[in-house]
Amino acid sequence: MPFRLTDLPRKRYGMPGNAACPGCPETMGLRYVKMALGDKVVLVIPAGCSSVIQGVAPRSGINFPILNIVFASAASAASGMAAAFETMGKDYQVVVWAGDGGTADIGFQALSGAAERNDNIIYICVDNEAYMNTGIQRSGLTPFGAWTTTTWTGKTEKKKPLPFIMIAHGVPYVATATVGYPQDFIDKLRKAASIKGLKYIHLHVPCPVGWRFDPGLTVKVAQLAVQTGAFPLFEYENGKFRLSPYSGMVRDPKRRAPLTEYLKLQGRFQTVLKDPEKLKGLQREIDEMWEWIALLEKGLAPRP
Amino acid sequence: MGQVEVVEPKTLWFAPVSYPAPASSGKTGLWRTERPVVHLDKCVKCLFCWLYCPEDTIVRREDDYVYVDYEYCKGCGICAEVCPTHAIEMVPEVVGEGQ
Amino acid sequence: MTKRALTGNHAVAEAAKLARVKVVAAYPITPQTTIVEKLAEMIEKGELEAKMIRVESEHSAMAATLGAAAAGARAFTATASHGLLYMHEVLWWTAGARIPVVMAVVARAIGPPWNIHVEHSDVMDQRDTGWIISIAQENQEAFDLTLQAFRISEDPRVYLPMIVSLDGFILSHTVAPVDVPPQEDVDAWLPPRRQPYTITPESNVVMGNIANNEEYYMMRFSIQTAMQAAKKVIDEVDVEFGKAFGRRYGGLVECYLCDDADYVMLLAGSWAGDAKKAAEQLREEGIRAGVARVRFIRPWPEEFIRERLVNVKGVIVFDRSISFGSYGQLFTDTAATLYGQTSLRGVIAGLGGVDVKPEDFASEVRDFVSKVEEHGRVYEPRRWLLPKKYSKLAEEVVA
Numbered sequence: 012m013p014f015r016l017t018d019l020p021r022k023r024y025g026m027p028g029n030a031a032c033p034g035c036p037e038t039m040g041l042r043y044v045k046m047a048l049g050d051k052v053v054l055v056i057p058a059g060c061s062s063v064i065q066g067v068a069p070r071s072g073i074n075f076p077i078l079n080i081v082f083a084s085a086a087s088a089a090s091g092m093a094a095a096f097e098t099m100g101k102d103y104q105v106v107v108w109a110g111d112g113g114t115a116d117i118g119f120q121a122l123s124g125a126a127e128r129n130d131n132i133i134y135i136c137v138d139n140e141a142y143m144n145t146g147i148q149r150s151g152l153t154p155f156g157a158w159t160t161t162t163w164t165g166k167t168e169k170k171k172p173l174p175f176i177m178i179a180h181g182v183p184y185v186a187t188a189t190v191g192y193p194q195d196f197i198d199k200l201r202k203a204a205s206i207k208g209l210k211y212i213h214l215h216v217p218c219p220v221g222w223r224f225d226p227g228l229t230v231k232v233a234q235l236a237v238q239t240g241a242f243p244l245f246e247y248e249n250g251k252f253r254l255s256p257y258s259g260m261v262r263d264p265k266r267r268a269p270l271t272e273y274l275k276l277q278g279r280f281q282t283v284l285k286d287p288e289k290l291k292g293l294q295r296e297i298d299e300m301w302e303w304i305a306l307l308e309k310g311l312a313p314r315p
Numbered sequence: 316m317g318q319v320e321v322v323e324p325k326t327l328w329f330a331p332v333s334y335p336a337p338a339s340s341g342k343t344g345l346w347r348t349e350r351p352v353v354h355l356d357k358c359v360k361c362l363f364c365w366l367y368c369p370e371d372t373i374v375r376r377e378d379d380y381v382y383v384d385y386e387y388c389k390g391c392g393i394c395a396e397v398c399p400t401h402a403i404e405m406v407p408e409v410v411g412e413g414q
Numbered sequence: 415m416t417k418r419a420l421t422g423n424h425a426v427a428e429a430a431k432l433a434r435v436k437v438v439a440a441y442p443i444t445p446q447t448t449i450v451e452k453l454a455e456m457i458e459k460g461e462l463e464a465k466m467i468r469v470e471s472e473h474s475a476m477a478a479t480l481g482a483a484a485a486g487a488r489a490f491t492a493t494a495s496h497g498l499l500y501m502h503e504v505l506w507w508t509a510g511a512r513i514p515v516v517m518a519v520v521a522r523a524i525g526p527p528w529n530i531h532v533e534h535s536d537v538m539d540q541r542d543t544g545w546i547i548s549i550a551q552e553n554q555e556a557f558d559l560t561l562q563a564f565r566i567s568e569d570p571r572v573y574l575p576m577i578v579s580l581d582g583f584i585l586s587h588t589v590a591p592v593d594v595p596p597q598e599d600v601d602a603w604l605p606p607r608r609q610p611y612t613i614t615p616e617s618n619v620v621m622g623n624i625a626n627n628e629e630y631y632m633m634r635f636s637i638q639t640a641m642q643a644a645k646k647v648i649d650e651v652d653v654e655f656g657k658a659f660g661r662r663y664g665g666l667v668e669c670y671l672c673d674d675a676d677y678v679m680l681l682a683g684s685w686a687g688d689a690k691k692a693a694e695q696l697r698e699e700g701i702r703a704g705v706a707r708v709r710f711i712r713p714w715p716e717e718f719i720r721e722r723l724v725n726v727k728g729v730i731v732f733d734r735s736i737s738f739g740s741y742g743q744l745f746t747d748t749a750a751t752l753y754g755q756t757s758l759r760g761v762i763a764g765l766g767g768v769d770v771k772p773e774d775f776a777s778e779v780r781d782f783v784s785k786v787e788e789h790g791r792v793y794e795p796r797r798w799l800l801p802k803k804y805s806k807l808a809e810e811v812v813a
Contacts, residue, residue: 016362017379025371027387028338033346034391038369051615055481065623066339074335078484078613079622081507084477087469091439091481091489092613094465098436098487099318103615121477124470193366219391227392227405230367319486321617322608325570327639329632330512332611333620 013194019046029072031064034226036190036216036233037137038064041073043193044106044135047200052104053078053092057085057118059110060144061137085109086121090130097131104204107134111152112142115171119151122211126180129208133200136173136211139218147221154241155296156283159221165282165289169296174213175303178247178312183208185247189215191233192257195244202248215242223278235273240264241297243304250314252307264301270294337387343370347390349405351383357402364394364403420592422553422585426492426518426578427452428592429560431462432600433516436487439467439478443497444530445582446520450492472497476504476517483508483515484621486612488564490515494582495522498536502543508575509544509637511621512610514567515575518560521549521683521734522582523766531767532581534683535735538711538743544637546576546644547712549682551668553590556580558661559709561600562651568608569651571643581684583767595659603658641713648710666715668707669722671697675704677783678723680748681732682708685770689732692775701783708744719751728757728786730779734764741795749795757782757792763799774799 024042031038037060044052054077056062062079066072080088085107093105109118114136122134141159142148149159151171158165177185184206188196196214203210217232219225224232236242237257244255254262261267270293274280283289306312324330351373353364360379372384373394395403420428427449430438438457440450456462467482469475475491482489493501498519508515519540523533537547546566550556559578567576580586613619625633649665656662670690672678677696679689686707696703706723708715723729729752733742740746745760752758759782764770778799785792798808 016366021375021377023371025369026335026337026339027370027372027384028340028343029370030340031369033369033389034393035369039367042369042371053485053613053615062622063624065333065620068331068333068623068625068629070336070339071333071620071623072335072339073620075620076335076613076615076618077620077623078481079620080477080481081503083473084504087439087467087474087477088481090467090469090474091437091478091483092485094437094439094467094478095482095485095487095489098463098465099485101614120470121474124474127470128468130467225392227396229369229391229393230397319488319607319609319612321610321612322570324512324573324610324640326572326643327636328610329629329636330610331510331622331625331633333623334618335620339623 023074026072026074028066029064030066032220032226034219034229035064036139036218036229037061039190039229040137040214040216041108043190043196044200045074047197048104048106048204051102052106055080055085055089055092055105055107057109057113058082058144059113061108061110063144082113083117084121085113085118086125086132086134089132090125090128093131105132107132108137109135110137110144111140111150115151115173123180126177126182126209126211129182131207133203133210133212136213137216138213139216139221141221143218143221155292156280156289158279158282172300172303177211178307182211183249184210187213187215187242187244189233189237189242189244191230191237192244195255195257199246221279224276228276232273232276235268235276238268239270239273240267240301241270241273243300245304247307254304254308270297342386343389344386347388347408349390349392349407350385351388351390351392351394351403352406353381353383354402354404355380357400359400361399363397363399367393367397369393417591417593419589420553421448421587421589422556422580423448423520423587424452425553425557425592426560426580427456428594429557430490431456432597433561433564433604434488435490436464437467437479437482437489438464438491439469439475439482439489440491440493441469441472441475441497443472443494445522445586446492446494446518448586449518472500473504476501476508479515480504480508480511480513483513483609484511484613486609486614488607490517492518492520494520495524495536499524499539502540505540505543505545510633512573513575514573514609516560516563516567517575517577519577519579520582520586521579529766530582532584533734533765533767537577537579538735540577541712541743544574545712546574546710547579548577548710549579549708550585551684551686551707553585554592554661555663556585557592557594558655561604562655565604565651566644566647569647570608572640572647573610574637574640574644584684599658603654645713645717663709666710666713667718668709670705670707672704672706672722674702676702676727677779678704678706678726678729679732679775679779680706680708680729680744682711682744683734685734685764688770688772689775691772692779695772695776696779701779703779711744714747714751716751719748723752724755726756728759728782728792730759730761730782732761732763732775736762745795757786759792759794759797761797761799768801770799
């Protein structure tokens with residue numbers, strides 16, 4: 012549902028003076044969460060960049076009440092909060108704001124459990140494609156070929172297809188979004204808030220420090236990820252799959268911007284650009300995602 | 316039955332409790348090496364800069380033109396990049412004469 | 415007084431129900447399973463108005479319990495052995511957050527090899543976390559301690575989470591008569607939940623972001639201050655509970671025949687019953703023996719030990735666990751409190767669920783008594799009561 016920016020009330024959505032790096036997409040994302048969901052939200056944040064972005068007590072640099080929690084437990088702590096609010100008759104949104112580690116790796120078990128139980132939470136994975144907070148080490152969500160501090164010659168494994176894994180869990184709502192297209196993200200958040208059960212949103216957050224690009228280019232890199240097909244935007248709602256408009260436009264590979272346009276802005280992909288085999292590997296990883304999308308669009312995957 | 320009461324602790328109390336507030340990491344404006352300068356004559360009030368600013372330091376005026384909160388702006392340059400009319404210019408922070 | 419025949423586990427479940435817990439998040443592990451099964455049954459039959467989160471691991475169990483408690487609900491969980499170890503990290507997080515929750519721990523040995531029988535190692539492993547830790551001797555006490563745990567942990571002088579431990583199988587699965595008071599009586603005694611803060615859109619609280627080292631240190635100091643205050647609260651609650659329900663245990667330590675004792679056995683858990691029998695037997699033999707049954711290992715009852723045990727002829731500590739490379743944990747704390755003021759012996763026994771009978775306690779005491787009478791002052795920090803078929807090794811091997 013398109014809305015006008017001017018319709019949003021004039022108020023503080025973020026929290027200036029926080030500890031985030033200049034150009035940080037996570038602080039951008041948090042502003043959109045506030046724009047979308049307003050003031051009845053409690054965040055659950057496991058160890059990650061956003062833990063540190065809160066700065067030093069007794070102040071916090073994120074404009075929400077927050078339960079900071081240990082790395083592996085974001086989904087379960089959120090499930091507990093949601094259950095408690097339900098017993099208290101409170102209509103609050105419990106939102107997990109977890110990075111790749113806290114979602115796809117150390118936190119995956121808890122997420123999978125919460126999904127199987129269909130606990131009533133919104134789970135947002137802020138995917139900056141590495142363990143950025145601890146110094147850019149690779150994660151399960153690091154793309155093929157990317158440089159990280161634990162994959163100096165480029166990751167040799169593929170990015171875990173987490174949104175599709177969540178679709179396979181059969182939860183009521185799965186979506187991908189990016190800070191490059193905030194209105195799309197805000198729409199998806201509002202949609203998620205209106206559904207009961209586990210809602211999973213995979214948010215692409217290009218990190219200037221870890222991906223090696225100028226901090227002013229965060230939005231451009233995020234948009235190029237969509238325009239080149241590298242990060243498809245879609246929604247899966249109760250069994251129905253829908254490509255979002257910005258990705259619908261590039262369903263046909265011939266209509267995508269060349270992948271190299273996206274890669275050349277990022278220092279972490281320099282070896283990929285120089286090595287045709289690596290480039291093919293990364294393209295293959297992206298193509299696999301689109302193959303899943305093709306299956307889902309045709310309704311060939313099980314529908315709950 | 317069983318609604319919770321928040322009751323103040325009666326023993327010496329230091330606990331990991333904080334509240335959202337600006338300056339949790341100090342005056343982050345001091346981090347800048349460049350500052351955004353908004354040329355209002357080119358501004359069309361699209362609010363993209365306000366939308367994309369990670370720090371909430373592009374502030375909407377009542378008339379929807381924008382100004383910058385230089386106390387906290389980190390100088391990332393996203394606003395300058397997204398402005399469709401190139402109304403925002405990133406200008407190096409000057410330390411002083413002859414430096 | 416309605417007495418019901420209940421296993422220790424079911425007694426704990428009944429107490430949690432009477433305390434009107436609102437959220438239960440638990441993962442099954444022998445020998446705790448029947449606590450969770452009973453609570454699930456109570457909820458589904460409508461006897462308990464609560465939500466059960468059938469979490470996928472113990473780490474998640476404690477995280478969900480903490481999340482629910484931080485939101486403002488009375489939350490409860492239960493575990494044992496490996497499950498308790500798995501959630502260890504979250505125990506620290508819960509105590510540090512100063513959010514009251516109650517957990518039942520059915521004490522069980524830790525593998526490998528797999529062993530489901532009683533040992534106190536799992537509970538002892540949590541001593542440093544900032545949780546109040548209590549250990550029951552009987553099913554009735556496990557029931558009473560569970561009710562009291564909500565009262566103690568939610569007291570504004572305390573605000574620390576609490577463990578109620580009961581021995582695996584010996585208490586958890588053994589049926590005994592338990593007096594279960596009616597709901598109205600519990601409602602009259604147990605106040606509504608109190609906590610120092612909640613995390614809600616109204617309170618706008620943020621819990622846990624980075625603090626300066628100095629403030630962090632003071633938060634640790636604050637936990638210790640609460641532990642000290644808890645001693646008084648535990649005693650007060652013991653008295654009030656006695657007035658309301660007719661049962662008192664004596665606070666942090668139950669002193670059995672220890673007022674005029676020359677030799678005191680110090681220990682925790684269900685085998686204290688056997689030690690008490692041994693004390694009675696020894697008295698008949700002319701040895702003035704007594705039992706100091708430690709009910710709370712955290713906060714450690716240093717005042718009781720300093721006041722009541724310094725002038726006895728000897729204290730003999732029985733640990734159903736050991737800190738490898740060092741001593742039994744109860745021994746270490748006792749020795750630190752007594753620091754050489756009386757004869758002291760530490761005995762490791764009953765590991766892995768090996769049974770220890772009253773005669774085993776009695777013969778240890780007799781041996782200790784004869785050594786003290788012969789040498790005047792005795793200090794034996796680590797003696798082993800090995801299983802009968804291996805008992806000779808205790809003399810042959812240095813351990």
